[in-house]
Amino acid sequence: MTKIVAITACIAGIAHTYMAAANLKKYAKKEGDEIKVETQGAMGIENKLSSQDIEDADVVIFAVDTSVSGKERFVGKKVLKIGTSEVIKDGDSAIKKAEDLVNGKKQ
Numbered sequence: 001m002t003k004i005v006a007i008t009a010c011i012a013g014i015a016h017t018y019m020a021a022a023n024l025k026k027y028a029k030k031e032g033d034e035i036k037v038e039t040q041g042a043m044g045i046e047n048k049l050s051s052q053d054i055e056d057a058d059v060v061i062f063a064v065d066t067s068v069s070g071k072e073r074f075v076g077k078k079v080l081k082i083g084t085s086e087v088i089k090d091g092d093s094a095i096k097k098a099e100d101l102v103n104g105k106k107q
Contacts, residue, residue, distance in 0.1 A: 002099050004035040005049050006061035013041035016084040020063040023091030031095050040069050058102045063087040
């Protein structure tokens with residue numbers, strides 16, 4: 001089981017932010033991984049990741065099309081950066097890429 005934390009954020013901060021979050025959760029669960037997702041959308045930051053969440057994570061997924069607020073919280077962590085559209089189209093692949101990053105496999 002891989003422990004994943006993720007941030008989703010799109011330019012408008014509406015649909016893609018939340019669709020990407022839903023897909024990451026769906027496919028992480030399917031793979032038996034643990035995931036917590038912080039959304040940075042039009043409503044501001046929701047489900048903010050705690051410092052403990054981040055510390056315990058094996059990998060961070062930035063499913064974003066814009067800048068991440070509070071990016072300094074993730075210094076020293078393995079980070080997969082991917083666009084929200086890619087996660088919406090193929091959430092399974094995004095989770096597998098994160099797992100590969102943890103396991104030292106080439107992207």
